[in-house]
Amino acid sequence: QASQEELKGAYRRLCMLYHPDKHRDPELKSQAERLFNLVHQAYEVLSDPQTRAIYDIYGRRGLEMEGWEVVERKRTPAEIREEFERLQREREERRLQQRTNPKGTISVGIDATDLFDRYDEEYEDVPGSSFPQIEINKMHISQSIEAPLTATDTAILSGNLSTQNGNGGGSINFALRRVTSAKGWGEMEFGAGDLQGPLFGLKIFRNLTPRCFITTNCALQFSSRGIRPGLTTVLARNLDKNTMGYLQWRWGIQSAMNTSIVRDTKTSHFTVALQLGIPHSFMMVSYQHKFQDEDQTRVKGSLKAGFFGTIVEYGAERKISRHSILGATVSVGVPQGVSLKIKLNRASQTYFFPVHLTDQLLPSAVFYATVGPLVIYFAMHRLVIKPYLRAQKERELEKQRESTASDILQKKQEAEAAVRLMQESVRRIIEAEEARMGLIVVNAWYGKFVNDNSRKNEKVKVIDVTVPLQCLVKDSKLILTEASKAGLPGFYDPCVGEEKNLKVLYQFRGVLHQVMSADNEALRIPKQ
Numbered sequence: 001q002a003s004q005e006e007l008k009g010a011y012r013r014l015c016m017l018y019h020p021d022k023h024r025d026p027e028l029k030s031q032a033e034r035l036f037n038l039v040h041q042a043y044e045v046l047s048d049p050q051t052r053a054i055y056d057i058y059g060r061r062g063l064e065m066e067g068w069e070v071v072e073r074k075r076t077p078a079e080i081r082e083e084f085e086r087l088q089r090e091r092e093e094r095r096l097q098q099r100t101n102p103k104g105t106i107s108v109g110i111d112a113t114d115l116f117d118r119y120d121e122e123y124e125d126v127p128g129s130s131f132p133q134i135e136i137n138k139m140h141i142s143q144s145i146e147a148p149l150t151a152t153d154t155a156i157l158s159g160n161l162s163t164q165n166g167n168g169g170g171s172i173n174f175a176l177r178r179v180t181s182a183k184g185w186g187e188m189e190f191g192a193g194d195l196q197g198p199l200f201g202l203k204i205f206r207n208l209t210p211r212c213f214i215t216t217n218c219a220l221q222f223s224s225r226g227i228r229p230g231l232t233t234v235l236a237r238n239l240d241k242n243t244m245g246y247l248q249w250r251w252g253i254q255s256a257m258n259t260s261i262v263r264d265t266k267t268s269h270f271t272v273a274l275q276l277g278i279p280h281s282f283m284m285v286s287y288q289h290k291f292q293d294e295d296q297t298r299v300k301g302s303l304k305a306g307f308f309g310t311i312v313e314y315g316a317e318r319k320i321s322r323h324s325i326l327g328a329t330v331s332v333g334v335p336q337g338v339s340l341k342i343k344l345n346r347a348s349q350t351y352f353f354p355v356h357l358t359d360q361l362l363p364s365a366v367f368y369a370t371v372g373p374l375v376i377y378f379a380m381h382r383l384v385i386k387p388y389l390r391a392q393k394e395r396e397l398e399k400q401r402e403s404t405a406s407d408i409l410q411k412k413q414e415a416e417a418a419v420r421l422m423q424e425s426v427r428r429i430i431e432a433e434e435a436r437m438g439l440i441v442v443n444a445w446y447g448k449f450v451n452d453n454s455r456k457n458e459k460v461k462v463i464d465v466t467v468p469l470q471c472l473v474k475d476s477k478l479i480l481t482e483a484s485k486a487g488l489p490g491f492y493d494p495c496v497g498e499e500k501n502l503k504v505l506y507q508f509r510g511v512l513h514q515v516m517s518a519d520n521e522a523l524r525i526p527k528q
Contacts, residue, residue, distance in 0.1 A: 031417035109138035116358040138164035169195035197222040211238040282306025411492040438476030461495040
């Protein structure tokens, strides 16, 4: 938002600071020359409305992007943005063939009812009966990939295999999706399987208004018993900023009408649903609380009651690495019994392990299903996950330091040169501020501080930025905007990839004050 006058003022000030003619020492003169040229290049970009528009929107990568040579100089910032987006679209189309967006699910059902539902009289004469039998009784694997053909057309290939108690089958599907406009898209699907005959489907999505959309899916399933048609229609509407309402009508083998309301906020997710249908009618209420921590912890609970019985579920999920989320849910129902469901999401792959513990409502099964996963998780987190993530972070930091070492060294040399060139200006600024009892920076440090006892083994990595910070004082005020302070004149990054702060000890009206500011946090001193 800086005006041209502010830019000119800052440019003149830095030119006076770094002008080569102001320094007689040959070494200082060459350093001043280099910094003066950098300031001049920056001003050339920001003083031109066209290049400034590109830089303001897209930063340095926008200026370096190939294709700008064809842009006419007389274009407005809005036209420049349009041109940039056109060039981006061309690059995207060139990369389309490289993207497949794979998604997959692996589900392994485990029957562990022998742990709780054993009857000793039945096992007395059976060899090896002292050990409970735990079996895998069902499995399901599905996978899909997308192949973008053009900017509007996408081909989707998917397949699945399922088996339960020794019997199973699979199917393969091919779909072609076309985005018809900004308001909608259509999809045609063809499929075949060994248990069912050919399938033909058509799906249409359409935005009716900015707050309302409709999805219709019709399908024809061919089999030895004839053709089985099916139709599903969903009408959805934004009730407010965080709430969606859905009406669903399904006709076919399992006809039903479903109404649901979903409210999703930063801290919670709430769903209430009612379904009337054949063979299942039910009512369901679920609530999920989202903790605002770095692990994105969530706890959830739900109640579902209908013709099939009643099920109560509760559980939690947590991020265990950058791309992985681990969750566990306990399901207690009549007549379903007690089950433990473990789910791991890794990028676009999902691994699901439902463990059926008992067909009865046994307190011992509920207790072990609840406490067991918690004990295992905390032990694994402390002994395996945490050390692994710490080692991984160290490796990434080391890699980042190595890749940026030459760049950081150059920035460090520039910063040290800038500090030497600032000495005379800073001396004059301090004299002026002392005369008016104004703002004097006594000490300032920038980098990684360790204040937490749990991190006392970590090394403090800070640099002294007293001189460059005093040089930024104007009319007894120091104002820093919301940006990394590593880019300020006389600064550089002393600890790449780590959390940084700026600590300032300053004197104002003869009184000492201290302030600590995060790297990207705006700072204005003296504090009011």
